[in-house]
Amino acid sequence: MPIYEHRCPEGHITENLYKNRPEIVSCRCGKDAKIIPSLFARTPGLFGDCSMGGVNGHYDASLGASYKNSMERDALMKAKGVVHLDDVGGDSAIDDHFNRQRAKEKESTDYMNKYNSVLKETHDPVTAMSVAQESK
Numbered sequence: 001m002p003i004y005e006h007r008c009p010e011g012h013i014t015e016n017l018y019k020n021r022p023e024i025v026s027c028r029c030g031k032d033a034k035i036i037p038s039l040f041a042r043t044p045g046l047f048g049d050c051s052m053g054g055v056n057g058h059y060d061a062s063l064g065a066s067y068k069n070s071m072e073r074d075a076l077m078k079a080k081g082v083v084h085l086d087d088v089g090g091d092s093a094i095d096d097h098f099n100r101q102r103a104k105e106k107e108s109t110d111y112m113n114k115y116n117s118v119l120k121e122t123h124d125p126v127t128a129m130s131v132a133q134e135s136k
């Protein structure tokens with residue numbers, strides 16, 4: 001599944017995996033977020049330049065466009081700022097990406113939990129902050 005990024009008028013970026021290619025999604029702020037070119041695309045690997053997809057070309061859902069050969073595909077990818085998934089480490093690149101994101105979220109959740117629990121005990125935000133910092 002490709003990752004699609006959407007940006008709302010406030011500049012928030014929403015990043016998610018979608019099977020299809022939603023042009024507009026709802027941002028966390030409630031506004032409409034429009035699709036922007038994403039880093040990853042699940043395009044086929046290199047292939048011969050003669051027979052791909054016949055006269056109409058091959059429709060690539062992750063690029064949202066058709067192409068007839070790998071040169072056209074590469075040009076499209078370049079124009080959209082998209083790289084081959086294989087060039088950035090294949091499937092594990094997506095896993096890594098989300099694992100890093102999850103780790104970051106967990107870190108800030110842990111921090112807030114620690115901060116809140118110390119604050120509850122001590123009623124001292126400065127102590128709570130330093131304890132939470134140390135436990136990072």
Ligand SMILES: [Zn+2]
Pocket residue numbers: 008009010011012027028029030031
């Ligand atoms: Zn927003």
